[in-house]
Amino acid sequence: MAQHTLERFDADSNTAVLSLDAGIYPLDAVYGAAYALIDRAYVLLDKEARAEGKGSRFLIQLRGKIKLDQAAAQALSGEFGNELLSQALRRKVVKQNGGLIEEIVTQAIAGATGASLPQDFLDDDDDDLDFLDDPLGIAVPWEEKFKKDGKKNA
């Protein structure tokens, strides 16, 4: 059985109604999918208990801002379903990797403020050098460094 179905489409009111099993999709994912469609449809969310206490289901009413036909309503509901899956997966990934993401962001912020520079970076063992000293030869002109031997002697 499909987990989200286009329950009905009413051409007169330009409205498609989808139903979802509330036990499968978290409310946050439903919110995310609804938010993504809010620019194209008037979205109304509802919830109803199933008969005989068999859980509950979400009812999503999508009323098109432009005129919909059966195919367009089907496409809109399909898009809602795709967005729903994407939102559900995104939440799962964030939940699984939340600690790691938090650690990376903490290190990045701490690094930007200079709070966690490595100790060897701070070690200054060149204290005995004068500012005119040039142990790496950086101040030597290019011509002098790479001139041919013949010219060197000239």
Place this chain on the structure above:
Amino acid sequence: MATDLTISLHRAMYMAQAIRDAMGVFDDFATFSMEKKGDHYEVTIRDVDPEVDGDIVGEFSNFALAHTIERKRRTPK
């Protein structure tokens, strides 16, 4: 005489404060009242300004939904 419009918003899906925010924003175009009825907040819309040519019910419910989502995202779990 214009008929009243009503929208039922499920209390598990919409935050009362978000609905009140929407009522404040759309206040210039109609008169709104809200009451709890079972699992729903029932919003009644009266005296819609005849100059309004958009879908006030749809815009109102979208606004209430968007504000509910934004408020829930801001609230730490």
